[in-house]
Amino acid sequence: MTERTLKIVVNGVTGRMGLNQHLVNSILAIRRDGGLELGDGTRLLPEPILVGRSADKLKAIAAQHGVAQWTTDLDAALADPSVEIYCDAGSTLQRAGNIEKALKAGKHVYCEKPISADTATALKLARLAREKGLKSGVVQDKLWAPGIRKLRYLRDTGFFGRVLTVRISGTYWVFEGDLVKPQRPSWNYRKEDGGSMILDMMPHYHYMLDLFAPAKRMVCLGATHVPQRWDEQGKPYACTADDAAYAIVELEGGIVAPIDTSWCIRAYSDDIINMKVDGTDGSAVAGLTKCSIQRREATPRGHWSLDVAKPVDFFGSWQEMPEPEPYRNAFRAEWELFLRHVCENAPFAWDLLAGAKGVQFAELAEASWRESRWVEIPDLGA
Numbered sequence: 001m002t003e004r005t006l007k008i009v010v011n012g013v014t015g016r017m018g019l020n021q022h023l024v025n026s027i028l029a030i031r032r033d034g035g036l037e038l039g040d041g042t043r044l045l046p047e048p049i050l051v052g053r054s055a056d057k058l059k060a061i062a063a064q065h066g067v068a069q070w071t072t073d074l075d076a077a078l079a080d081p082s083v084e085i086y087c088d089a090g091s092t093l094q095r096a097g098n099i100e101k102a103l104k105a106g107k108h109v110y111c112e113k114p115i116s117a118d119t120a121t122a123l124k125l126a127r128l129a130r131e132k133g134l135k136s137g138v139v140q141d142k143l144w145a146p147g148i149r150k151l152r153y154l155r156d157t158g159f160f161g162r163v164l165t166v167r168i169s170g171t172y173w174v175f176e177g178d179l180v181k182p183q184r185p186s187w188n189y190r191k192e193d194g195g196s197m198i199l200d201m202m203p204h205y206h207y208m209l210d211l212f213a214p215a216k217r218m219v220c221l222g223a224t225h226v227p228q229r230w231d232e233q234g235k236p237y238a239c240t241a242d243d244a245a246y247a248i249v250e251l252e253g254g255i256v257a258p259i260d261t262s263w264c265i266r267a268y269s270d271d272i273i274n275m276k277v278d279g280t281d282g283s284a285v286a287g288l289t290k291c292s293i294q295r296r297e298a299t300p301r302g303h304w305s306l307d308v309a310k311p312v313d314f315f316g317s318w319q320e321m322p323e324p325e326p327y328r329n330a331f332r333a334e335w336e337l338f339l340r341h342v343c344e345n346a347p348f349a350w351d352l353l354a355g356a357k358g359v360q361f362a363e364l365a366e367a368s369w370r371e372s373r374w375v376e377i378p379d380l381g382a
């Protein structure tokens with residue numbers, strides 16, 4: 001059996017996403033399973049080179065996970081001709097500059113969303129990759145989450161009939177940090193450091209809505225509900241970024257898509273993000289894992305009564321969809337597709353241009369909020 005090693009510079013590996021999802025759950029998981037089998041039987045072994053700012057942290061991560069190479073010098077890592085892919089899971093504001101460097105060094109790029117903080121920069125990166133004939137991939141992990149996959153399957157079977165509405169709502173309470181340690185990094189709440197609910201989550205919601213139809217126009221209201229939080233050192237800081245957003249999006253074909261997303265809500269649902277699709281023939285509600293359906297024929301007659309506490313058991317008339325196959329990590333699933341794209345030219349739709357569309361969606365949501373108006377969403381093409 002032939003083996004092929006593929007070197008990947010992984011930047012931002014001391015962060016949550018870089019370490020857990022990209023290094024451990026994807027790259028090292030593929031290695032642990034003996035590599036990825038390509039079409040010609042070759043086993044592809046991705047080999048990470050860890051990059052970050054803190055030598056001590058990198059050394060510790062490398063030792064813990066048995067990774068041979070690490071460096072604090074990104075430029076030197078990118079200058080290594082044996083490196084084929086640059087992976088960026090670092091902080092949002094550093095990303096575009098580092099991607100540009102990597103593309104100019106002739107590396108394929110795989111990165112987190114958002115790919116930049118503004119559409120013009122995002123499009124510049126997408127064009128640069130194309131001009132240089134380099135491959136690119138942007139994380140759109142929710143597409144491989146089991147709940148959303150089930151929605152896709154229902155869409156493909158024609159289950160919904162004519163889709164009327166697609167609702168997205170999430171997320172959960174993020175602790176302020178005074179009494180309980182916060183579960184998200186403090187930069188998320190500082191605009192000047194790349195924080196913002198809109199910039200963070202709208203790129204995800206864009207590709208989730210796109211499963212049903214392209215977004216045409218939207219109106220959005222952002223909010224900073226919690227004005228002060230406490231950082232990783234326990235120091236109070238002012239929150240300069242939005243921590244919630246409420247939008248209405250119109251998709252092609254007149255589909256209406258309300259979005260409410262907040263780090264200041266206490267979840268009252270079985271998942272942190274829920275996507276509900278109502279169509280003429282059926283409805284479905286999916287979290288990241290589960291998905292329940294109700295067909296037209298099984299729709300209960302809704303009515304209300306103040307005399308009977310609960311005249312209709314609405315929850316009881318939904319049917320949970322079975323698991324068609326065992327769950328594999330969503331980040332790894334997309335990584336494997338990208339590796340096949342790089343090594344054997346397999347089709348891959350989630351490139352820097354797709355990432356730019358997510359950035360545009362976020363940028364326009366922000367513009368709608370700041371300018372108190374509906375905004376049209378231009379088609380950036382394919």
Ligand SMILES: NC(=O)c1ccc[n+]([C@@H]2O[C@H](COP(=O)([O-])OP(=O)(O)OC[C@H]3O[C@@H](n4cnc5c(N)ncnc54)[C@H](O)[C@@H]3O)[C@@H](O)[C@H]2O)c1
Pocket residue numbers: 011012013014015016017018052053089090091092094112113114139141185200
């Ligand atoms: N796909 C998803 O579901 C998902 C979820 C969360 C975050 N993200 C994205 O992943 C990225 C990382 O988020 P995270 O939650 O892992 O953040 P994090 O704060 O845990 O990690 C950020 C990483 O960037 C590095 N970094 C921070 N500031 C830097 C600077 N000024 N210069 C160089 N390096 C710097 C940190 O050392 C760390 O390695 C963000 O762009 C975020 O939008 C994606």
